[in-house]
Amino acid sequence: MILDGKCxxxxxxxxxxxxxxxxxxxxPANKRKYKVLCVGTxxxxxxxxxxxxxLGYNVHAFCYQDSARRAHSIAAQGGINAAKNYPNDxxxxxxxxxxxxxxxxxxxxxADVWRLAQVSNxxxxxxxxxxxxxxxxxxxxxxxxxxxxxQVSRTFxxxxxxxxxxxxxxxxxxxxxxxxxxxxxxxxxxxLDLVVVDGVARGITCRNMVTGEIESHWxxxxxxxxxxxxxxxxxxxxxxxxxxxxTWKAAKKGAYMANPCYTQIHPTCIPxxxxxxxxLTLMSESLRNDGRCWVPKKVEDxxxxxxxxxxxxxxxxxxxxxxxxxxxxxxxxxxxxxxxxCDDNRGVGPGKRGVYLDFADSIKRLGEDTxxxxxGNLFEMYEKITAENGYKQPMRxxxxxxxxxxxxxxxxxxxxxxxxxFVLGEANFxxxxxxxxxxxxxxxxxxxxxxxxxxTIAGYLATVKPGQIxxxxxxxxxxxxxxxxxxxxxxxxxxxxxxxxLHRELxxxxxEDVGMARSKESLEHALKRIPEIREEFWNNVxxxxxxxxxxxxxxxxxxLADFIEFAEILTKDALNRxxxxxxxxxxxxQTEDGEAMRNDEDFCYVAAWEFKGAGVEPELxxxxxxxENVKLAVRSxx
Amino acid sequence: xxxxxxxxxxxxxxxKGTMETYEVPNVSSDQSFLEMLDDVNLxxxxxxxxxxxxxxDCREGICGMCSQVINGVPHGxxxxxxxCQLHMREFEDGAEIxxxxxxxxxxxxxxxxxxxxxxxxxxxxxxxYTSCHTGGVADGNALPIGKDIADYSMDAxxxxxCGACVASxxxxxxxxxxxxxxxxxxxxxxGKVEAHKRVMAMTEAAKEQGFGNCxxxxxxxxxxxxxxxxxxxxxxxxxxxxxxxx
Numbered sequence: 001m002i003l004d005g006k007c008x009x010x011x012x013x014x015x016x017x018x019x020x021x022x023x024x025x026x027x028p029a030n031k032r033k034y035k036v037l038c039v040g041t042x043x044x045x046x047x048x049x050x051x052x053x054x055l056g057y058n059v060h061a062f063c064y065q066d067s068a069r070r071a072h073s074i075a076a077q078g079g080i081n082a083a084k085n086y087p088n089d090x091x092x093x094x095x096x097x098x099x100x101x102x103x104x105x106x107x108x109x110x111a112d113v114w115r116l117a118q119v120s121n122x123x124x125x126x127x128x129x130x131x132x133x134x135x136x137x138x139x140x141x142x143x144x145x146x147x148x149x150x151q152v153s154r155t156f157x158x159x160x161x162x163x164x165x166x167x168x169x170x171x172x173x174x175x176x177x178x179x180x181x182x183x184x185x186x187x188x189x190x191x192l193d194l195v196v197v198d199g200v201a202r203g204i205t206c207r208n209m210v211t212g213e214i215e216s217h218w219x220x221x222x223x224x225x226x227x228x229x230x231x232x233x234x235x236x237x238x239x240x241x242x243x244x245x246x247t248w249k250a251a252k253k254g255a256y257m258a259n260p261c262y263t264q265i266h267p268t269c270i271p272x273x274x275x276x277x278x279x280l281t282l283m284s285e286s287l288r289n290d291g292r293c294w295v296p297k298k299v300e301d302x303x304x305x306x307x308x309x310x311x312x313x314x315x316x317x318x319x320x321x322x323x324x325x326x327x328x329x330x331x332x333x334x335x336x337x338x339x340x341x342c343d344d345n346r347g348v349g350p351g352k353r354g355v356y357l358d359f360a361d362s363i364k365r366l367g368e369d370t371x372x373x374x375x376g377n378l379f380e381m382y383e384k385i386t387a388e389n390g391y392k393q394p395m396r397x398x399x400x401x402x403x404x405x406x407x408x409x410x411x412x413x414x415x416x417x418x419x420x421x422f423v424l425g426e427a428n429f430x431x432x433x434x435x436x437x438x439x440x441x442x443x444x445x446x447x448x449x450x451x452x453x454x455x456t457i458a459g460y461l462a463t464v465k466p467g468q469i470x471x472x473x474x475x476x477x478x479x480x481x482x483x484x485x486x487x488x489x490x491x492x493x494x495x496x497x498x499x500x501x502l503h504r505e506l507x508x509x510x511x512e513d514v515g516m517a518r519s520k521e522s523l524e525h526a527l528k529r530i531p532e533i534r535e536e537f538w539n540n541v542x543x544x545x546x547x548x549x550x551x552x553x554x555x556x557x558x559x560l561a562d563f564i565e566f567a568e569i570l571t572k573d574a575l576n577r578x579x580x581x582x583x584x585x586x587x588x589x590q591t592e593d594g595e596a597m598r599n600d601e602d603f604c605y606v607a608a609w610e611f612k613g614a615g616v617e618p619e620l621x622x623x624x625x626x627x628e629n630v631k632l633a634v635r636s637x638x
Numbered sequence: 639x640x641x642x643x644x645x646x647x648x649x650x651x652x653x654k655g656t657m658e659t660y661e662v663p664n665v666s667s668d669q670s671f672l673e674m675l676d677d678v679n680l681x682x683x684x685x686x687x688x689x690x691x692x693x694x695d696c697r698e699g700i701c702g703m704c705s706q707v708i709n710g711v712p713h714g715x716x717x718x719x720x721x722c723q724l725h726m727r728e729f730e731d732g733a734e735i736x737x738x739x740x741x742x743x744x745x746x747x748x749x750x751x752x753x754x755x756x757x758x759x760x761x762x763x764x765x766x767y768t769s770c771h772t773g774g775v776a777d778g779n780a781l782p783i784g785k786d787i788a789d790y791s792m793d794a795x796x797x798x799x800c801g802a803c804v805a806s807x808x809x810x811x812x813x814x815x816x817x818x819x820x821x822x823x824x825x826x827x828x829g830k831v832e833a834h835k836r837v838m839a840m841t842e843a844a845k846e847q848g849f850g851n852c853x854x855x856x857x858x859x860x861x862x863x864x865x866x867x868x869x870x871x872x873x874x875x876x877x878x879x880x881x882x883x884x
Contacts, residue, residue: 051772069799070701129775131768131829133792140782172767179763239695273668279697384723450772498683544683550691550749
């Protein structure tokens with residue numbers, strides 16, 4: 001089937017304004033009659049729930065944490081982009097649009113990206129009004145820094161805690177609505193099924209993580225803002241609770257999963273230290289503003305302390321390979337370049353899987369105090385984890401899974417192919433193409449939540465009668481029974497391997513075979529291993545405790561079961577996409593100097609997969625991508 | 639290295655609870671404290687025993703989920719550090735370590751080391767915001783804000799809402815938590831408008847939730863993983879006085 005994204009036609013500069021005018025409205029007096037469920041309370045979900053509550057809808061929000069303030073958006077450090085052009089350095093909505101399309105390696109929809117760039121400016125204004133303490137200069141105006149993939153300074157920041165401050169802004173708006181009674185928050189709930197009646201999303205089934213009660217919630221629309229899936233690699237920079245479960249349950253009810261093979265491996269993470277590690281820690285890409293990446297030129301120097309290696313014997317490989325962007329090359333390129341150096345046996349640190357990020361020159365130029373003011377918390381964090389002082393010796397970094405560009409397929413209105421199911425933020429696939437630029441995730445989350453969904457959801461709700469189907473419908477009961485049956489099954493297997501052990505096995509396969517570099521051979525190997533792990537899970541998992549208690553082993557088991565099924569579709573997507581683009585690198589498709597080689601003739605489309613059952617071949621639907629405003633070109637950062 | 643753990647086990651809010659002891663061999667000094675607990679749980683699960691429940695999520699010191707009192711100190715006593723960022727190299731080989739949940743009347747235990755911090759939410763809902771609607775606000779640069787003020791506001795805004803301040807306080811006071819939000823917004827032009835209403839409402843909510851008053855022990859600042867300063871309690875008191883006089 002050929003999918004239609006329902007993007008506005010005509011001049012792109014006015015596309016969003018025209019679409020907003022043409023979208024139906026819901027009368028203010030009728031809004032409270034509509035019940036909207038919003039799963040996830042990060043930047044996208046929190047902003048959406050708050051904004052819809054303000055408009056007068058009856059909103060029910062859900063999160064797995066104990067508070068809406070803890071979603072993983074909080075961990076974003078570096079900043080948020082906007083086309084304000086405050087520094088007078090040539091930025092514009094068009095340039096942000098262009099950079100994002102190019103940064104995504106021409107695999108995103110133009111109209112969606114334009115809208116994102118356009119509303120980016122509103123986001124900054126909104127956050128300032130909420131009391132977000134952005135960094136300011138001595139005249140009292142907002143300060144900007146640079147990020148990868150751009151030659152202008154358009155990134156707004158709040159120390160190294162931008163995500164936290166933006167989330168607290170959205171959380172404060174949400175708290176206001178909870179107090180006002182327009183939003184009901186259900187915390188410590190995990191969504192375990194989407195309820196679909198006659199092809200339309202009508203509610204969710206979730207588990208109360210304290211009591212184990214299986215709950216049914218009906219809604220006239222369901223919003224998923226449940227983040228990304230890179231914990232499929234086990235070790236990633238995501239929070240431990242981040243999972244594919246909500247989106248995967250929706251996929252199992254008919255929503256298409258789009259471009260799952262587009263995963264972002266972030267270049268500046270702290271290298272792995274041992275077998276017991278539970279997660280990888282990211283340090284903001286903003287560090288690359290002042291840090292220089294290098295490895296020793298000679299293999300024999302790799303064991304020496306960095307200070308013993310003369311400047312002439314160091315290979316500043318990013319500056320060498322990409323002179324115009326240097327250390328600020330986009331993430332996919334910087335990550336692959338680091339891997340290349342380590343594959344060339346010139347890595348540093350344990351296992352030689354690391355490269356240096358060196359601040360010595362910047363400290364000499366600006367002084368240690370300036371560097372401390374800019375990145376103090378990151379240096380502290382680095383020292384806590386590695387027991388090394390980044391001011392005195394270069395940091396060691398290595399790429400780690402960080403972000404999912406892929407996600408549930410949505411049209412221009414952020415609605416999936418299942419009517420009534422909306423997907424926002426990282427959980428959808430829409431704006432980042434095959435690679436996300438730094439400081440764009442926060443921008444997308446808040447754009448979708450504050451400035452897109454409040455308009456587009458009205459267009460849908462205006463076409464449905466409120467409260468038509470409630471939780472007394474048979475589908476709710478059926479869904480709850482299925483959820484309960486899955487839980488009972490997991491608890492009854494009583495095998496020998498814990499969820500974390502099996503998750504580690506899955507992660508190893510995914511990282512080695514479906515990680516930074518993929519080949520037909522590695523992908524086929526993964527497709528052999530994943531079903532084996534699935535088999536083992538359903539026959540040999542050991543989940544202690546009961547459902548009727550606070551049970552983190554059970555939570556992990558459920559999430560892992562979904563990751564395993566999802567991993568197969570991710571791998572199939574990677575195998576199908578016979579090209580290299582952005583974060584998806586197929587070793588068969590590269591230029592002579594090792595750069596990604598796209599195949600626009602055959603693969604300039606969104607791959608949306610329809611789940612047909614575990615172990616059954618999924619069906620591929622395509623949405624062709626048209627580029628009318630940006631010329632399809634080879635992405636060059638040289 | 640190896641350590642001996644004494645961990646508070648409590649099966650639900652109505653259970654009496656008890657300390658249980660676990661010998662943990664083969665601990666790597668590079669492991670985080672939570673990764674060491676993961677290993678303990680792995681062994682318990684393998685053995686078919688109930689694992690130790692503890693809240694955690696981001697494991698990079700920012701989400702505020704962690705809520706463990708280690709050797710009597712919330713988050714374990716390393717300066718400006720959450721439990722998830724505490725590493726085993728901070729302990730001696732053979733150390734005996736006591737692990738308990740946040741202890742405060744306002745935070746009932748859910749299970750083991752997991753507590754219900756809903757009371758903190760109520761304080762925020764009472765007024766921890768500016769009442770601006772989405773859209774229709776001024777340009778971000780319309781009102782210049784002095785760098786010193788923006789920095790002060792940011793210092794206060796660093797609070798991650800973990801509740802260590804409450805857990806460390808002999809009065810279970812939430813005044814550092816409340817003061818940080820009050821101060822963050824009170825100094826900004828956007829937050830000044832509602833400053834009086836906000837401080838009254840948030841203080842009232844804190845009292846209703848059963849949090850105590852501040853008697854200047856400064857334990858909150860010492861245990862705060864973000865180093866939020868007690869000057870924000872002073873600011874809270876000043877703002878409260880100003881509002882009372884209105």
